[in-house]
Amino acid sequence: MTVLTLKSQLQAPLEAGVIVPDRFAGNSVAAVAGMPVTYGNEAACLGDFFKVAGAGSTEIVLEGDLGRVKNIAAGMTRGKITVHGDAGMHLGSEMRGGVINVYGNVGDWAGSEMKGGKIHIHGNAGHGLGGAYRGSRRGMNRGMIIVEGNAGNEAGAVMRRGLIVVAGNAGDFAGAFMIAGTLMVFGKLGIRAGAGLLRGTLVTFNQPELLPTFCYDCSYSPSFLKLILRDLRLQGLSISEEYITGCYRRYSGDFNRLGKGEILVYDQR
Template sequence: MHSCALCTLGKAYSGKVKGVTLSLKKSVAIPIEVDGILPESVLGKEPVEIASFKVFVGNESADLGDVFEVKYEGDEALIFEGELKHVKGIGEGMTSGLIMVEGDAGMHLGQRMKGGTIVVNGNLEPRCCCEMSGGTVIVKGNAKAMLGSPLPGNSKGMRGGMIMVFGSVGNRVGEGMRRGLIAVTGDAGDFAGANMIAGTIVVFGKMGLNAGGGMKRGSIVSIGGTDRVLSTFGYSCLYSPTYLKLYFKYLWDRGFPITDEIFNGLYRRHVGDMSSLGKGEILILENS
């Protein structure tokens, strides 16, 4: 079994998507907050009405049309274009539909998302997909720290849905994760799955230090290995998990690089974190 990363995604989103395009008029360092600008609230409306929606530029309210050029070509998707690193809250609270981001995206993308699909043709800033409970986020670049983590003051992070990153991720990916799947083709930073309650994280590259610290349940899978497993995890066995093959088939269909070695290989199972409930597991491909 093998695949070329992004092949399936290329088929799924081939051709031009006809939708409402919001093109950022001017690149600024001041944060622009677009929470509430969602497919379910925008699609089907006239451009003049869309342009009258309110956004925040810094701490001041402004019309959407003052910040973005609005172009209507159809109702298939809501499309963001431009230098969007300082545009926050894209897809926040989204329940349905499709958002396409052509470029890098700012913080809080997909925050508390409940449904629908977000495709990012670029990189993500920190604290994206925090506390999402449904839907799918596809990132064709890298994602920074705290992807799928809890918001400040909360203990539970991602509660459902799927995040697919065709690049690397920063520290604390999946922190406090309750349900769902996070899959990463590249490397992951330190503390992946820290305080994890349940769910699954699959890292195809190398995993950083202290993965699973404080985890109660759930599975963290490392294909590229790690320099150190926490001492509060106990070695259990070397085996080929049947359930993992179901995940690999699912990810292969979505463009992840599943080789025969990954699919049929043996995995070292470490159980922990014994400093917590201790019913989680870290699976590391043998000879990685």
């Protein structure tokens, strides 16, 4: 296990895309400390900002307020990263495998365009969670993101596959332009949820303000939701039995586009 402890509070953003199990594995402490990073607009080494303990391995622990450290675990394919504190923008972006646990909040674009693996955020997430970068054709494409707090705007936007779960509230345009996949929000949704939904599923447990381009279908108990919710229990989330056995109002849309998407709203009757 490699432990990186932040030496002092950062005054500028630190681009640290090297903090990836794939890069650390098999390297000595000195080699890890010498890995290149960018602090503000200056080239620097990882060891300038972090105390490194343990040779490079596929299990990395980060300690300190890393709210200004960007690109942690970007593109990772294996291993495990645990962050005790906040993490900056682009956490786990484009990752393909492995597990990230953050015991704090994360910045914008966490898990954006990821293609596999799991991110578990025990605090809040910023905007663009699991989304697509501007100009990209698709966002998250496989994998799982769990946010135990709230998420910002455009969570799951242009998502292609995978599962995003937000235990708290989600901002505006949640699931906008989703191609497929599942976005589940246990709290409240912001405005224009599911705008431009092509396919895919948006699940919510509070009645949202729906766009007029969604049509009510029926109230029923879809079996696939039982599987997802039971799997979330295994992930450590507290899921009420009523959510598993209960009924959901199904709205199909967005009829501005293909109209093969759905918003499932837990029916509290």
